[in-house]
Amino acid sequence: MSVHDELTSVQRCLEDLFRSIGRLEQQLGGSGLEMRRVRTDADHLRDSVALLRQAAASPAAPSRPDLVTISDAPYDLSLWTDTDDEGLGARDRRAP
Secondary structure: OOHHHHHHHHHHHHHHHHHHHHHHHHHHOOOOHHHHHHHHHHHHHHHHHHHHHHHHHOOOOOOOOOOOOOOOOOOOHHHHOOOOEOOOEOOOOOOO
């Protein structure tokens, strides 16, 4: 089976589960802690299947970004002249 077929099958099973939970709530009452937990777990399962469906529908993202090569050559020292040392202020000034 394809992924789409499997997800459709899971969706049908979830619908059956929700119908069964609804019948149980009518018979047992929906105010008990156990029933609320079952309902909450089923809601989480529905949300998870919806996320799976979205992930299966979207095209696959690239596995990793393009690599950038960094040269081993030394930096040009003129890049560092006439600059302030961060956090220390300018060379010819004193801190307050």
